[in-house]
Amino acid sequence: MTLWRIRATVDDRPGYLSVLTASLALRGVNILTVQVHTTEQGAVDDFLVDAPDTLDETDLIAAVERGRGRDCWVARSEARGLVDQPTRVLGLATRLVRDPDATGEVLRALLGADEVSWRPEARSGIDGTTMQLADPGGGSHHLGRVAPSFTPAEYARAQALLELGATAAGRYAEQITLVLPDGAELTVRPAVAEDLAAVVELHRACSPSTRQRRYLGGAGTPSPARLRRLLEPTRGLTLVAVTTDPEAGRESVVAMANLLAEGDEAEVALLVRDDWQRRGLGSTLLRRLTRQAETSGYAAVVLHTQADNTPMLRTLRRLGRPATVEPDGGLLTLTVPLTAEVPAQRTG
Incomplete structure (x- = not known):
């Protein structure tokens, strides 16, 4: 046969x-x-x-x-x-996420193309055995094969993979390696939905007082639904600090920093695992979120904290920016004005 x-x-x-x-x-x-x-x-x-x-x-x-x-x-x-087609596509997607530079090879394997090239013109569509895919970063990918003709389903599948690769590349570019004053190294990157289990573990590893200071209420762990919203906010950004556990041989999230936007202001909140506190990690995360809020055009960042939360107040002072303080019983609302101009919006 x-x-x-x-x-x-x-x-x-x-x-x-x-x-x-x-x-x-x-x-x-x-x-x-x-x-x-x-x-x-x-x-x-x-x-x-x-x-x-x-x-x-x-x-x-x-x-x-x-x-x-x-x-x-x-x-x-x-x-x-004989490999199941959805399984094959998922395998190619995994390869693209791990190596965004393999876009051409992934498209060739996905579509059986004889020719794959990038061109500066922004074009898209199919014409028989020729396909042009819009590159999310600009320009387009040109594909061709002898036969058979491309179909709309193949086009949609390839375009979705391109968008996935662009997202992965963007997140890779935003990832940094952070070296703390004591020499410890961590990776700081934007959070993704897949971090949920590790963030739940982060909360469980924090002391009740640390959780209470973060959420200004009960000392329990928030529900998975709430944590999922914090990881990928509708407006704003969440960063996680990740380290590799040499004993377990796996990554652990040791801090989470949230920038949650409302109107022209953005609220900032930090959660740092107890054994990583007082090492400069919180100050670094706060500076990065403040810069993000500033470049995004927000008028101010706002922090809500307990009046006796000395570590957070010290972290804010290290930011080196003036802040207004509004007391409300045992709680303080600190507002840090941002003076950077709003970035020009691209049109057309």
């Missing part, structure tokens, strides 16, 4: 796919996988089949045409074609 890929268009009407598959079955062709791409011309069916060695390309095309298929394309396939 021999593996083949067959692509053909059939009318998008009830029963037409079964006629095509029956025609293949009559010739001993076993269909292993099938994908259906909806187009304006009809349903494009993409098969991976196992056919008797006695059948060649001409025989398979004839079988498709007898089954009411048209615009048939047939090519030999390899065993790797």
Whole structure:
């Protein structure tokens, strides 16, 4: 038996796919996988089949045409074609997240392209065996292959991968290695939803007093739903400080810093694991969030803290910026004005 890929268009009407598959079955062709791409011309069916060695390309095309298929394309396939398509796409996505520079290779593997190149013109769309994908960073990727023609489903899949790669590259660019005064090294980066389990563990590792100072209330751990909202706020930014545990051999989140925007102001809050406090980590995170708020055009950052939270007040003084203080019983609201101009907005 021999593996083949067959692509053909059939009318998008009830029963037409079964006629095509029956025609293949009559010739001993076993269909292993099938994908259906909806187009304006009809349903494009993409098969991976196992056919008797006695059948060649001409025989398979004839079988498709007898089954009411048209615009048939047939090519030999390899065993790797047996991999489930969603699994294959997820594998390529994982590779792209780990190595954003592999965009061209990932697109080539995803679409079986013979040509992949980047061009400065911002273009998008498909035209037969040519595809142009908008690069989120500017310009476009040009792909071409001898056959078969590209489908809208392939275009959408490739564009989604490009956007995923751009997001991963952006987060990689925002990641820094931080060296504290005592020589300890950490990675500081924007938080993602996948950090939820590690952030829950961070809260559990903090003392009740540390959690109480962060949330100005109970000393328990917030619900996963609330933590998920903090990790990826609608407006603002959350940073996590990550270190590698040499004993466990895994990463641990040891601090979380939130910048939550409301109107023209942004609230800042810090949670630093007890054994990482008083080492300069909180001051560094506060400075980074303040710079982020300033470049984003917010008028001020606001902190709410307990009047007896000496470490937080000391951290704020190290920021080196004037702040107004509004007492309310045992709580203080500290407002730090930001004077940077709002960045010019791009138009067009």
